[in-house]
Amino acid sequence: MLLGGSHLPNIQSKSESDAVVQNSTDQEVYTQQLEQKLTRLLSKIAGAGEIQVAVTLESSSQTVYALDEKSQQQTGSQEYEHILLEADGRQQALVEMVWEPEIRGIAVVCQGAQDVRVQTQITEAISVLTGVSANRISIATMS
Numbered sequence: 001m002l003l004g005g006s007h008l009p010n011i012q013s014k015s016e017s018d019a020v021v022q023n024s025t026d027q028e029v030y031t032q033q034l035e036q037k038l039t040r041l042l043s044k045i046a047g048a049g050e051i052q053v054a055v056t057l058e059s060s061s062q063t064v065y066a067l068d069e070k071s072q073q074q075t076g077s078q079e080y081e082h083i084l085l086e087a088d089g090r091q092q093a094l095v096e097m098v099w100e101p102e103i104r105g106i107a108v109v110c111q112g113a114q115d116v117r118v119q120t121q122i123t124e125a126i127s128v129l130t131g132v133s134a135n136r137i138s139i140a141t142m143s
Contacts, residue, residue, distance in 0.1 A: 030101060031055050034130075042108065042125060047118045049111025050142060058102040066094040105136040113141040 038053045066083045083094040106126055112118040119139045126137050 027057060027060050027101060030061070031057060034103075038106070038108075038126065038129070041129070042110070042122055045112075045118060045121050045125065047112040047115050048122065051108060051110040052142070054107045056104040056106075058104040061101050062099040064096045064099070066096040103130055103132050103136070105138065106130065106132055107138045107140070109140050109142045111142045113139050 034055050035053045038055070039051050042048055042053065043051045067080045068083050070079045070081065071077075072079065084091045085094055086092075108122055108126070110118070110122070113122075122139055123134050123137050126132060127134055
């Protein structure tokens with residue numbers, strides 16, 4: 001398999017440090033949105049009281065770019081190139097899908113954490129909403 005070197009996923013004129021900063025910012029925004037969504041929902045659980053949620057991510061999001069397969073019948077080899085789109089005078093690779101970041105763990109601090117029923121309901125709600133297993137969810141009592 002060969003990848004056309006002139007057809008890299010990001011054709012825009014961004015430096016690597018700009019891309020890293022953008023990725024870091026995207027992660028922070030994703031984390032904040034997830035924390036806010038969980039806080040709003042979990043605060044509605046009876047007996048939970050005031051809640052604060054912290055989410056940590058295992059990795060950043062991953063982008064899968066669409067590829068065009070070209071077969072060379074003479075040699076029997078195949079070549080793959082990114083499918084490019086032109087927008088505003090710039091070429092960009094066509095995004096096939098974006099995998100959201102994997103969640104490492106979730107910590108919840110709430111007033112009602114001393115009640116085992118509240119802890120169970122919070123753990124179950126987080127697990128159902130995020131797919132995070134119970135051993136990666138921590139619940140503590142708010143001081």
